[in-house]
Amino acid sequence: MIPTTLLYTIIKTAAQLAHISLFIRIILSWFPHNRYHPFIDVIYRVTDPILLPFQRLIPGNRLGIDLSPLFAFISIQVFESFLLQLLF
8 A cells, every 4th residue: 555645746746747847848938949859858748748638629829829838737736636635
């Protein structure tokens, strides 16, 4: 059995890492960068599964701005809260 404090820490850490990765990806989008640099490639591999469903639902080319990170941040927060309420 996993102690509840460890489970709480794992959920909070995973959500924070997802938020940080998304934030780095947003900052990277403002500057020219090599998509295949090892560090940047890791950021894309971590954030693509989170962003792609929202990018399919809300195409950014119509609006001129990509709102998928905003919805991803909100979804991560909602999912984290749901998990914590469900488990504790």
